[in-house]
Amino acid sequence: MNEIIRECLEGRQGAWETLMNTYAKRVFNMAYQFCGSRPEAEDLTQEIFLKVYGSLAKFDFQKNFTAWLLTLTKNYLIDEYRRTKWERTQRDEFDERVLPQTSLAGPEEDLDRKETRAIIWEGLNRLSSEMRMAVILRDLQGRSYEEIAEILGLPLGTVKSRVNRARLALAEVLKEKKGELS
């Protein structure tokens, strides 16, 4: 990866494309899961990579590039959320098209799973930006607790407790919504 970054700094177009092919999906999904709106996530992804391009010269080659990129992404998303949170009231409808098409479960079970996901997708908006980011990194992005601690700049214990509280809050939302439906 360091070689690709060096080539980016030298201005080789192919290197930047490789970097985008490797990381664009991850950053876009992080933005989408965080803000809940696809068009907004696309704009945020573009702004984040503009910032990455401008900051690439400052990257310390001794450090992990993925953690550096995700830290920058997290900072940008939280700053943007704090700046414009009053404008955000609800998320996009949960996009069923992104769900896996093949499933071994029966149709009723599939429906229940989709409903659960839709409730949780909606429930992410009820979390504070810090808790939402922690649970996104752990459960949706699949990062280890150690990586999350590095990205968020927090002690490991704090990260674990934050992820647990976020999951608890979502479980409460699920319990409440399912109670209303049944």
Added chain:
Amino acid sequence: MTCRQFEELLSSYLEGELAAAEKKEFEAHLASCSACAELFSAFRETQEALSGFPEAEPRPALMDRLYVIPERKRFFKPVFGFLTRPDLQPVFAALSVLFVAVSFIFFAPQGRGVQKAIDRQVHLGYNQVEKLYARAGSVTDELGSLKTTVVDSIKTLNPLKGQEDKKQP
């Protein structure tokens, strides 16, 4: 174990991080507390749903926008390079001061007073011009009537009339 302690250990239990004794205590609480059992079920369902969340594919249009970032930056760099030259800073400072002064006159509540005063002066000037014009009109009329009076007087006096009478036999 209290319900609060149970809640704090939920993730650790599901991720298999509890020591044997703690795990036993956790499971005993789970079996004895119906509210915590219900919460546990919702928690597990939540975690399963979260871990199975699919990733969305970025649209090709977004990828195209991302690929051209270096070109865009290179295109704008000369413009920004020129605008951020240190020797332009006094010019920007002077323009800022001018802009603030203009904004003060046109937009600030105190500035509106200045604007009103300017309007009043313009109206006064216009009125003065109108009055002068009206006066000029009345002077012209007076001169006209004076001219008529003088001509009539001259006609009435008719100094040549007597001489003409004398010439007649």
